[in-house]
Amino acid sequence: MTRCLFAIAAWCCLHSAPAAALAVNGSFTGIAHVTRQGAEPRGRADTPVAGTFELQIPTRPWNDAPGIPPPSGRITFDLNGEHFQFLAGPDQPDHPGAVSVAGAPMQSVSFLTSYQPRFDGAIVTFASRDHLMFEGEDFSTLAIDRRTVSSMSASFASSRAGLAASVDVRAFQLGTQPPPVSEPPWWALLLTGVAGIVIWRWRALRQAKVR
Numbered sequence: 001m002t003r004c005l006f007a008i009a010a011w012c013c014l015h016s017a018p019a020a021a022l023a024v025n026g027s028f029t030g031i032a033h034v035t036r037q038g039a040e041p042r043g044r045a046d047t048p049v050a051g052t053f054e055l056q057i058p059t060r061p062w063n064d065a066p067g068i069p070p071p072s073g074r075i076t077f078d079l080n081g082e083h084f085q086f087l088a089g090p091d092q093p094d095h096p097g098a099v100s101v102a103g104a105p106m107q108s109v110s111f112l113t114s115y116q117p118r119f120d121g122a123i124v125t126f127a128s129r130d131h132l133m134f135e136g137e138d139f140s141t142l143a144i145d146r147r148t149v150s151s152m153s154a155s156f157a158s159s160r161a162g163l164a165a166s167v168d169v170r171a172f173q174l175g176t177q178p179p180p181v182s183e184p185p186w187w188a189l190l191l192t193g194v195a196g197i198v199i200w201r202w203r204a205l206r207q208a209k210v211r
Helices: 002-014 186-210
Strands: 021-036 045-058 072-079 082-088 098-102 107-112 121-128 151-158 163-174
Touching: 021 072, 021 151, 045 107, 045 163, 072 121, 072 151, 072 163, 082 121, 082 151
Parallel strands: none
Antiparallel strands: 021 045, 021 163, 045 072, 072 082, 098 107, 107 121, 121 151, 151 163
């Protein structure tokens, strides 16, 4: 009986709900095609740019169930001696963060700091020419790393600086972190505690009979 209780409790802990967010971080360099807001397209200037990103990308719909973390992240760009930083997440009312996914003609996953980043915000897009980032339409299998991503792109707009830039990424590095380990559900912890009490009581009764 005790072995059965322990086996059930262990199974429940091991089969708790899977983690629902993927942590992705990295850096990139490339050429930024900068346009001053209100300027003609022919006035566009090209300049070297370097950037970084730290993203939390949900692998399940975060509005459908409690406990699913919404998208959040930080994206930075450095060009012409200026530093631009864009934050997104539930603590950023104007930049809640969003994720866009496409499966054809190649797989792509885009992280947007807001729903209209072309006015003030940033976008980072990862693409997989060989369709390796997720399986079919199962986004819970999402993997963003050097093995799965074949190219990436980025863009941003800053209303403060009055400019927008699309980045032709020439090189990038990815440091994907595994999702945080999910905590066992409350009922699994409760069952484990009950199993411990039953074992303690069973041993006490057994010792009493021996005496």
